Amino acid sequence: MPRLNSATDLEKLRQEILAHRDPNKPCVTICSGTGCHAYGSEKVADTFLNEIQSKNLQKKVDIRRTGCHGYCERGTIVVIFPEEICYLRVKPEDVPEIIATTLVEGKIIERLLYEDDDGQKIIHEGDIPFYKHQRRIVFGPNRFIDPKSINDYIARGGYAALAKVLSEMTPEQVLEEVKKANLRGRGGGGFPAGIKWETTRNAPGEIKYVIVNADEGDPGAYMDRSLLEGNPHSVLEGLIIGAYTIGAHQGFIYVRQEYPLAVENLYIILEQAREHGLLGANILGSGFDFDVMVHRGAGAFVSGESSALMTAIEGRVGEPRPKYIRTAVSGIWGKPSNLNNVETWATIPLIINNGVTWFTSIGTEKSKGTKIFSLVGKVNNTGLVEVPMGMTLREVIYDIGGGIPHGKKFKGVQTGGPSGGVIPESLIDTRVDFDELTKAGSMMGSGGMIVMDEDTCMVDVARYFLSFLSEESCGQCVPCREGIYQMLKILNRICAGQGKPGDIELLEEIAEVVRDASLCALGATAPNPVLSTIKYFRDEYEAHVEKKRCPAGVCKALISYYIEPKKCQACLICLRNCPAEAISGGKNLIHIINQDKCTKCGVCLEVCPPQFDAVVKLSGVPVPKPVAIGTEVKRKRGEKSE
Amino acid sequence: MAKRKTKSSFVGIKVTTEQAKTLTRLQGVLNSPTKTEVLLKGLDLLSKSYSATLVPREGRPDTKAEPRVVTSLELSQLESEAHQYISILQQTKNRSEEVMKQVIQELAKIDQTIDKYGGDKDCLIQILLDIQRENRWLPKDALMWVSQKLDIPLTQIYHIATFYKAFSLVPQGRHSVSVCMGTACHVRGAPRLLEKVTDTLKIKPGETSDDMRFSLKTVNCLGCCALGPVMVVDEDYHSNPSTGEMEKIFATCD
């Protein structure tokens, strides 16, 4: 590959690539994101390749493995271009039929299509409700691109923004654009990127650094991962533009080693970019030099914090430091360093290409553009969604997410990961926007959106996050290390049915200290899950403490399993499955759970046939006295046991 | 290669003329490392399956165990143990040359890793990650070797090795079992799944079965929340397996 020495060279290459591609040639794209991979997309792709080869169709059909399409609930996803026929839940067994029917005969296979609530089949990906309500400007290109192919990226206008910046704009002009676009950081706090860039740019010193934060420590989110796995060039392009604007010649990508595919893709695309003259000395003949190093993070949530991340890049333990001087002024090795999230960087080329007016037309007054969320938990359509800022939570959860499964009741949605809070049903019309979510006692955070239904215990959720944070606290400062631990101890106590009057107030008191006195944002935001759940679900805490009752039936110490004698049909299923051998009874004899032996594993409830529905979970009420052992089941005549 | 430290931290090794001859021969086998290096490799041989016995931070959330912190006392213990090994080395007169070679090769791999990063101290975490990937854990002598080569105090290396979740200071089993404890999996019942796994495997997160067959750990979001709660055995993902299914899955792992 010859080096590209100017914007013209890049455009020439793009035309060449396009000239070699027939837009009407069928192309089968197979989602190979993490979700689909888990469903076995690898085998689907291999089967396609083999079948196409054995049928000698290579010249007629292209096969492409793409990054995550987002609709992880229905993997493996296969989309056939140019018609955009979207097949869901594709298994390797379906492949021969797809080739014979759709690719050769040009017919649709109905059973693989999306079916809406009215039984209507939907052919095109974009018409499926899950996609229809989204605005996928950053995440959308994933589905067209083979992440390992720079040609795919260039063919879709990739690196045009970089070419424009390097050939037509001064760094000041780029900075002005980013500031005017009011792009706010997608990694947590929502700090305006333009202002941060400017601080680093103006900070004294010749050597400066730019960094991508791909640590993604939020334990329930994976959008940064999917961007890096699916469209890594877009992140790199944004980073180079940032480096040019700020005046940095060295960049870092801090990516967690738990994302092996992202790491692998990064090494590949950096090499490609260097070969093409998009990285290294004299980028696109502009005289600007810049290169990037990959730093694999070894797995510590706190290392995603800016100062900690920079310490880790220096090869030391990634612990935060007090930020009397901001990292924008004194970061890696004391040099001005600008850190942004993966999604923030990936948005930059879009702003340059489409202009500030276009970008600011999306979103709300103070939060512009779109945000990618990982919509997960108790929701029908699990997956990654990108929506314009200002959409309501209701629209995201119901219109895109398709509501709550099994007809259960929506209880709350957790946003912002361990630093965020739970937003209750009463506030479901809150708009997703940095300031609105903060007002509701949560935050945007990196974009986790965990939907919870009536079966989720809020005390347990608070306990979950605190247990995560107490594990992840680096332990340097006392308020965070001890405060979180003490809060966790109280929550453990409450969940174990040993809550004392005054516990809730004590939690609130400690939370305040932790929030105000911690060294870094990990501690400062740690109380959020506790405070927001106390604020909106205080009655649930009180039920645990005062009535020793877990309304959602989650906290083990507060529940018991009981077989309703009237409903029990003595089918022996629970009795045989009980791992603790706590169930007595026999053929035709009503089954009884021995409460002293019961480990509350819940197997009996799971296995009791739905038509009998005899096992119930009790909480806060005494277990009824069992019938005498050996009581026979009363059956209507004609019924048989088993 | 970084400038070598004096032999002082591994002092006191007197070798017989015979041993010296063997060592000199061995020096040639591996692009002539110095005599100290050859000895260090012998050290590794002796502490081959020896672990630092420092238990890493255990899995979350329901483990009762307190996270362990490496104390300087323990570190000085490690040092003295190292000296013990040296004395054993002195006693072992006729170490088989073959085994020695094998050991040397292992440590040579670490040398290669260090060289890959140009012997740069700043790349310590990257070097440790590579060693971890190679062995699936960080053997103590490997860390000692890195400390020696990069001239970084062993304490600092242990600080890093115990801080990050990616590192293990105990040998790992042949099969890795991970249960996702991410938020999405948690609300979908990950704690129960974990309980089933611990009951079936009879080990807790962070532990390895006595027969070295399984190592169990908890992880955060694997990016397949739609399958949650998820268990991953080696490379295969399983969506909320029942106890029966689980037993079948584990039975296929030898």
Ligand SMILES: Cc1cc2nc3c(=O)[nH]c(=O)nc-3n(C[C@H](O)[C@H](O)[C@H](O)COP(=O)(O)O)c2cc1C
């Ligand atoms: C404990 C902690 C963990 C964090 N983890 C991440 C992370 O995994 N990814 C990320 O982008 N930002 C993370 N942040 C936020 C970063 O400190 C920083 O604000 C962000 O990367 C800046 O990028 P942005 O301005 O583009 O959002 C974390 C912050 C804290 C306090």
Ligand code: FES
């Ligand atoms: S939380 Fe378990 S895979 Fe996402």
